Amino acid sequence: MKKLTSTQIAEITDGTIAGDDSCTISGVAALQEAEPCHLSFLGNTKYKPQVLPSLAAIVIVPPDFEPDAPEGRCWIIAENPSAAFSIIVAEFAPPEIVFSAGIHPTAVVDNSARVPEDVHVGAHAVIEADAKIGAGSTIGAGSYIGHGCVLGENCRLHPNVTVLARCVLGNRVVVHSSSVVGSDGFGFIPGVQSHEKIPQVGIVQLDNDVELGSNVSVDRARFGRTWIKAGTKVDNLVQIAHNVVIGERCFIVAQVGIAGSSVIGDNVILAGQVGVGGHVTIGDSVVALGRAAVWGDVEPGLQVGGEPAIPRREMLRQKACLKRLPDLVKRVDALEKGE
């Protein structure tokens, strides 16, 4: 079994030893779950009280951490304990699974599709006519790539992903299982007898380094494209409607829903369960706090929260007043009685 000493860990992580430099660990764990054979880390000040009681022999801590390590244990002081911890996690990680180049004999690849030799196409995957897959990509088992899709290099589609006709993915795009790229936008002309479907003939374009989590839905555009720009990361169970445009390097956290034609700037963070209305414009670097209901436009750089979403400070003031509301009612009662 692989083992690392305090000294080795300090070297690997570029950290400083504080305490017993002969501690030895053979794995990693969270503070509360750790055994004496583990290394752990303090990544969130909330967990500071867990460091001393933890059984972990070695803990990676930030520079200002106190108190000293007790006898037989050791702190490794690092500027960014979480990043340092990731380095040690990698040391003990199981070997990465290799999906070797080649088309599995059960995969169905149309003759007109272009699949370079170094691409992995998993069992039961389907690649339709005129699709192009970039070099070095991995198409997971059971995944479906529709007619005329274009995938860049080194894309990674996990098993059971669906990418429908004509969608375009850049390089290094990652899509997790059960996600759907290019389902029809939700567009109908309402009628009294029945609703008429508005053809959704556009595409979805995912630029370089976009990552989609599992069970994500990205609808194709009514015309033109639904577009997620480079470096944006999308968590699980997110809904992205037709003709939405999301800028570069955004974080779209789990269960967010973005309605049709909304335009989101660069470096935006939409926290979990946020809703964004249709035809809304959100400026660069906006942060929408968890569950915010963004029904209207938001200026660049704002932090917003609440329903409807308003600037964070205002929202907090409202929430604080709301807490005091029962008391306020009593005070008004008293004033009316002339007390």
Place this chain on the structure above:
Amino acid sequence: MKKLTSTQIAEITDGTIAGDDSCTISGVAALQEAEPCHLSFLGNTKYKPQVLPSLAAIVIVPPDFEPDAPEGRCWIIAENPSAAFSIIVAEFAPPEIVFSAGIHPTAVVDNSARVPEDVHVGAHAVIEADAKIGAGSTIGAGSYIGHGCVLGENCRLHPNVTVLARCVLGNRVVVHSSSVVGSDGFGFIPGVQSHEKIPQVGIVQLDNDVELGSNVSVDRARFGRTWIKAGTKVDNLVQIAHNVVIGERCFIVAQVGIAGSSVIGDNVILAGQVGVGGHVTIGDSVVALGRAAVWGDVEPGLQVGGEPAIPRREMLRQKACLKRLPDLVKRVDALEKGE
């Protein structure tokens, strides 16, 4: 490359030319993304300020639109610019993908299943015993049709759809990828040592012209049926629990959740992220605004919003007061001080 002139567009859309009748376009785009070779449209008054700055040579506008088109550009005046635009979108749309009749050699179709000759069964699809597929239907690659399911004519199941045993779909039902029809309802008898599963032996019935988006879950009934009536359209990532009944021609927008045994009338609109509690009755033509939490019954025709959902007007008044709450606290402070 296909091209259309102002005159041709006016003819096709039954619109009126206002401006240069010799403009020529070779594609469609949104106002802000348009190049001079594009036609665009004003479908939402919010975008009115974008019409003049747009580079689009031709813009479809409503009858009351002002100002006039500048030189070298052209407005097409139409009663319903969005519908007229769809007609032109169709002119430039790529040819529809044809899924030709026949069962793909890799599909697994039970001998007892009835699949007419004009049905398309995609690669790796599975059709279990005693299932019946209606004429003209398309079963996407990797889709699963359980034992004894009955699908009507001209249904369209996109790739990787799951329809479980004994569910019944009408004619022209559309189901998008990764959606599940007939997973077990969430029913358990709670116990101290363990919870006992309540058998879910009913079915799901989707009537004619129902459309389900991607990643939708419709649970089978505990007994009888979970039932979505004719013409109702369901967006992505929607949860429909066991024994729910949804009326005709409803719009159930993305990420809505409807708890068990609730009954929803005809022509209801549930906007994005709405939640409906269990055993709730919602009358015909109700509109629940985005994120409404409908914990109780709603009379026909009402517009409701908020949490818990209340009539829209009341909700707006509350929200307005809430905004003024910090100020109200100060005013009560002042009154108490006798100012």
Place this chain on the structure above:
Amino acid sequence: MKKLTSTQIAEITDGTIAGDDSCTISGVAALQEAEPCHLSFLGNTKYKPQVLPSLAAIVIVPPDFEPDAPEGRCWIIAENPSAAFSIIVAEFAPPEIVFSAGIHPTAVVDNSARVPEDVHVGAHAVIEADAKIGAGSTIGAGSYIGHGCVLGENCRLHPNVTVLARCVLGNRVVVHSSSVVGSDGFGFIPGVQSHEKIPQVGIVQLDNDVELGSNVSVDRARFGRTWIKAGTKVDNLVQIAHNVVIGERCFIVAQVGIAGSSVIGDNVILAGQVGVGGHVTIGDSVVALGRAAVWGDVEPGLQVGGEPAIPRREMLRQKACLKRLPDLVKRVDALEKGE
């Protein structure tokens, strides 16, 4: 067609006949949908007014039910009408579908995988290298079991489920269609030019008798495990982020989202659309009401609701005051005017 009389039903359900003991039914239905040939039940006091108008010949009611059954109909008095009804539902349920032992010829099972003879592996399922499946399990058509996964005995994976590498499932674990176990946790080191992915090298562990609904996402841990303990039931479209720990026998209702590293005790109920923030601790036996936004820790045994979630009683008081807020504003107006 199978028929049961009042007397037979009383015997089977251990109930007491009140009314006509010669009634005969040939099926079950909800009170409002029932025909004279049906048995129905009163499982929720809300439906009490539906019992008399119902056409059901026989209705299972609780001990205190009034009035008496009219001529030609019959009540069956049972301590737990819903449980008694389930027994009769089972009498009329279609025969359960048998997925017979054996590996379908189209399934792709790695030579190194261990699959006992009594396991059912459906069409087009994929079982990767070094995976172990427990005796008596059913792997649905199109499902994917990743490298080194371990499944216990009598597990049931419905069609099109994805379980990714190295995840561990106990005995009798049920996973419904389109759910994903082991997608990557959403972890990135934010950068100005691009975000760097934090490797997610942990696993997901689902203990005995866990059930996951359809379209559920459970992310693998950054390190260690995302862990759902024995007997917990998870509904559809739920998001469970990396390193979350959920205790025993919880109910996690549809569309709940639980952010990273949160720890949930035993016997917890999270109702529909609840959100739980990251690094939150929820004590044993907590109930979070529908749509609650649990951003902070919750003491054991509490009922919480609202956004942010607060104790139920406090939340109801706030909601009540909120309703009276427009009136309160008027009263303060009046006080200021000296009325």
